[in-house]
Amino acid sequence: MSQAKSISAKQKVQVLNWILDHAMILIILLLGVYVTIRRPTFVGVPNLLNLLKLTAARLPMALGVAGCIVLAGTDLSGGRMVGFAGFISAVILSQVSGFFSPILAILAVAAVGACVGLINGFCMGKFKLHPFIVTLATQLMIYGLYLTVSNSKQIAVSSFANQPMFYISNQPVPWYVLLAVIITSIMWVVWNKTTFGKNMFAVGSNEEAARVSGVNVLMTIVCVFILAGALYGYTGFVEACRIGNSGPTLGLSYENDAISAVVIGGVSFVGGTGKISGVILGVFMMQMIMTAMTFLGISGGVAYIIKGAVILVACILDMRKYMTKK
Amino acid sequence: MVQDNVLLRMEGICKSFPGVKALDNVQLTLRRGTVHALMGENGAGKSTLMKCLFGIYHKDDGHIYLEGNEVNFKNSREALDNGVAMVHQELNQALKRNVMDNIWLGRYPKIPGTPLVSEKQMYADTMKVFNDLKIDVDPKTVMSTMPVSKRQMVEIAKAVSFNSKVIVLDEPTSSLTEEEVDHLFRIINMLRDRGCGIIYISHKMDEILRISDEVTIMRDGQYIATRPSKELTKEEIIRLMVGREMTNQFPPKLHCGADENIMTVEHLTAAYSLLNDVSFSLKKGEILGVAGLDGSGRTELLENIFGAATRKGGTITVHGKTVKNSTPKEAIRNGFALVTEERRATGIFSILDIRENTVISSLKSYLSGFLLQNKKMEQATASMIDAMRIKTPSQKTKIQSLSGGNQQKVIFGRWILTQPDILLLDEPTRGIDVGAKYEIYQLIQNLSKEGKSVVMVSSEMPELLGVCDRILVMSGGRLAGEVDADHTSQEEIMTLAAKYV
Numbered sequence: 001m002s003q004a005k006s007i008s009a010k011q012k013v014q015v016l017n018w019i020l021d022h023a024m025i026l027i028i029l030l031l032g033v034y035v036t037i038r039r040p041t042f043v044g045v046p047n048l049l050n051l052l053k054l055t056a057a058r059l060p061m062a063l064g065v066a067g068c069i070v071l072a073g074t075d076l077s078g079g080r081m082v083g084f085a086g087f088i089s090a091v092i093l094s095q096v097s098g099f100f101s102p103i104l105a106i107l108a109v110a111a112v113g114a115c116v117g118l119i120n121g122f123c124m125g126k127f128k129l130h131p132f133i134v135t136l137a138t139q140l141m142i143y144g145l146y147l148t149v150s151n152s153k154q155i156a157v158s159s160f161a162n163q164p165m166f167y168i169s170n171q172p173v174p175w176y177v178l179l180a181v182i183i184t185s186i187m188w189v190v191w192n193k194t195t196f197g198k199n200m201f202a203v204g205s206n207e208e209a210a211r212v213s214g215v216n217v218l219m220t221i222v223c224v225f226i227l228a229g230a231l232y233g234y235t236g237f238v239e240a241c242r243i244g245n246s247g248p249t250l251g252l253s254y255e256n257d258a259i260s261a262v263v264i265g266g267v268s269f270v271g272g273t274g275k276i277s278g279v280i281l282g283v284f285m286m287q288m289i290m291t292a293m294t295f296l297g298i299s300g301g302v303a304y305i306i307k308g309a310v311i312l313v314a315c316i317l318d319m320r321k322y323m324t325k326k
Numbered sequence: 327m328v329q330d331n332v333l334l335r336m337e338g339i340c341k342s343f344p345g346v347k348a349l350d351n352v353q354l355t356l357r358r359g360t361v362h363a364l365m366g367e368n369g370a371g372k373s374t375l376m377k378c379l380f381g382i383y384h385k386d387d388g389h390i391y392l393e394g395n396e397v398n399f400k401n402s403r404e405a406l407d408n409g410v411a412m413v414h415q416e417l418n419q420a421l422k423r424n425v426m427d428n429i430w431l432g433r434y435p436k437i438p439g440t441p442l443v444s445e446k447q448m449y450a451d452t453m454k455v456f457n458d459l460k461i462d463v464d465p466k467t468v469m470s471t472m473p474v475s476k477r478q479m480v481e482i483a484k485a486v487s488f489n490s491k492v493i494v495l496d497e498p499t500s501s502l503t504e505e506e507v508d509h510l511f512r513i514i515n516m517l518r519d520r521g522c523g524i525i526y527i528s529h530k531m532d533e534i535l536r537i538s539d540e541v542t543i544m545r546d547g548q549y550i551a552t553r554p555s556k557e558l559t560k561e562e563i564i565r566l567m568v569g570r571e572m573t574n575q576f577p578p579k580l581h582c583g584a585d586e587n588i589m590t591v592e593h594l595t596a597a598y599s600l601l602n603d604v605s606f607s608l609k610k611g612e613i614l615g616v617a618g619l620d621g622s623g624r625t626e627l628l629e630n631i632f633g634a635a636t637r638k639g640g641t642i643t644v645h646g647k648t649v650k651n652s653t654p655k656e657a658i659r660n661g662f663a664l665v666t667e668e669r670r671a672t673g674i675f676s677i678l679d680i681r682e683n684t685v686i687s688s689l690k691s692y693l694s695g696f697l698l699q700n701k702k703m704e705q706a707t708a709s710m711i712d713a714m715r716i717k718t719p720s721q722k723t724k725i726q727s728l729s730g731g732n733q734q735k736v737i738f739g740r741w742i743l744t745q746p747d748i749l750l751l752d753e754p755t756r757g758i759d760v761g762a763k764y765e766i767y768q769l770i771q772n773l774s775k776e777g778k779s780v781v782m783v784s785s786e787m788p789e790l791l792g793v794c795d796r797i798l799v800m801s802g803g804r805l806a807g808e809v810d811a812d813h814t815s816q817e818e819i820m821t822l823a824a825k826y827v
Binding site: 189193194195198201204205206208209210212213214270271272326 | 407427636
């Protein structure tokens with residue numbers, strides 16, 4: 001009798017744990033169902049495609065910052081880097097014409113981003129500075145550089161960049177969706193199948209263990225930040241093209257969105273854990289929440305409250321894994 | 327032709343730190359196919375010597391020869407590549423990664439012709455090493471999900487996987503059970519038969535006499551002697567380590583236990599650990615030992631009494647009154663004190679100074695209004711430095727620069743200042759050298775003389791027999807029995823400890 005009772009109690013705990021472990025997916029599904037009931041067009045092709053586009057635009061940046069968080073660090077320089085890269089892209093696209101112009105722009109912003117990442121990673125790895133303070137400083141410098149060079153001007157970007165690449169049920173799909181898929185695939189391989197990726201996780205999990213095993217810790221940190229910087233640069237290019245112009249506010253607080261998305265996706269600030277699939281899910285979730293707010297007609301203020309609450313809950317759920325009960 | 331047998335020779339090694347000569351002309355000769363124990367009190371220079379071997383410290387003088395060729399490793403990786411590996415006492419592992427990721431970290435096998443890591447190869451190579459050493463661990467297990475003993479086996483397997491000729495084991499058995507020690511010794515014997523040389527650092531004399539072929543003893547940064555283990559006895563080793571006769575390892579017992587019961591524990595059961603239905607009583611001024619194997623619930627017993635772990639059931643009565651002790655704070659108010667097992671992790675605040683470490687649990691007594699009075703804290707600390715005979719340059723010295731024994735005395739002082747009636751001590755002499763142990767024992771005896779009751783958990787049976795009045799034996803989370811410390815034997819305790827395993 002009592003045994004049957006204890007088994008059912010055990011099952012209860014198991015069910016509860018399962019729900020908590022999969023809480024993010026469940027919330028996405030519930031939110032989707034709820035909004036769909038209230039506003040059926042939410043699941044229409046135009047909106048889903050819009051969600052896909054927004055996710056594709058923000059995903060590369062999130063993948064970059066995710067690497068920094070796996071290292072048990074963070075990177076605040078992303079947002080301003082996006083703004084600066086948007087400006088560089090706009091200048092190149094307006095000055096250089098022809099087929100190679102966008103390719104040149106992408107290479108240029110990736111290179112600039114990589115340089116910033118190099119500085120970030122080097123200061124962290126060499127001088128043992130906390131990434132928070134390093135990137136806090138560098139993002140100021142990037143913004144200052146941008147204001148100085150651009151004279152705070154707005155530059156329009158020709159609409160070519162929004163040209164559809166192919167169509168899904170007669171709806172246009174822009175090129176950056178395809179590029180996001182390619183970049184994400186490459187990042188998956190880098191994270192899971194290369195020495196660099198495995199070293200990144202090892203350094204994030206236990207830097208000293210990595211060092212005594214012969215891992216070049218400084219190089220690993222620098223490379224993670226270079227990769228992140230290049231991805232911010234690319235995101236700046238995409239955003240400038242998508243929005244159609246570049247101005248001083250471009251990229252503002254993008255780093256917060258990216259970090260939030262990554263954390264919601266289960267990449268822990270504890271370091272050493274995280275999955276590409278989680279990052280994708282996190283970015284999608286963030287965009288979906290914002291879109292759902294618009295659909296439900298919820299005002300900006302309330303939307304921020306909800307966004308903040310989601311981040312908090314996600315972190316609490318995440319910490320469950322590292323807490324041992326005594 | 328004896329020379330040919332020498333695998334590693336270190337000679338004339340000197341190393342100075344500002345103000346201290348840590349190593350003074352130290353030598354060590356490791357022969358092929360032998361286990362060489364390295365012994366000495368804490369601070370004798372064993373780990374400094376090893377750090378010089380691995381290039382973590384740069385030696386000031388001396389030479390290191392590996393198979394006759396002079397070597398100067400710049401870092402542990404270079405040492406590994408040359409077949410010299412070390413298994414650290416404090417395991418350095420990426421806990422969130424799996425077993426094989428840890429073993430091949432820094433040298434992942436690649437899929438030929440690509441930059442990609444070959445998981446298949448890694449798995450096969452890991453299984454090969456594990457089968458070889460008869461280690462039963464799935465290479466894909468995440469490190470953090472395994473007990474320390476398994477993680478230690480993985481670390482040893484890692485050292486072996488480098489085809490190491492020289493393997494240094496630093497206190498490898500400190501967290502192993504009897505059975506696991508046997509397994510480790512089988513592995514060590516296997517490596518010895520293959521011609522490896524093993525440097526074995528340990529405080530445990532019985533183990534050293536059992537496993538090693540030769541023993542080198544160091545004291546105060548100097549080389550004292552190298553002897554074949556067969557010619558050594560425990561007493562002789564202690565004499566060489568301490569530099570004086572240690573006929574009495576323990577101060578005389580005072581037997582201060584009164585008839586009056588101060589605490590009664592009934593049916594104590596933990597919510598999240600194996601502790602199950604433990605009942606016992608404690609007399610005023612009594613020193614009560616708790617024996618048992620690792621994992622038998624000894625630490626859990628103390629934590630549950632102290633409110634550091636969640637209780638499922640049971641009552642604690644102090645002075646005839648039931649106390650809840652649902653949090654450590656409440657327990658302290660009820661006159662309890664807990665000296666935790668892991669001094670470095672949960673005992674000291676390493677970057678704070680002696681004074682801050684001493685007064686932290688009794689801050690309320692130094693208040694005047696809202697502010698802490700520095701003078702009162704200074705006086706309290708001074709009185710404890712005096713009473714505990716803490717050797718420190720000043721109250722402002724950071725606790726991390728003291729020896730383990732002195733750190734432990736500071737922690738004792740911290741708890742005495744809370745004026746407890748009942749002291750719960752978890753492995754109070756772990757990682758403390760022989761001389762300082764004696765002082766800790768004396769301290770415990772004095773506390774009992776003052777009428778304080780002590781519950782003391784220890785893995786070292788001679789220590790329990792030599793210090794306690796009465797000993798409880800735990801097994802599998804339950805109380806297996808109770809013995810009178812003066813009329814029992816290690817055999818009796820061991821039999822009880824195995825009762826519910």
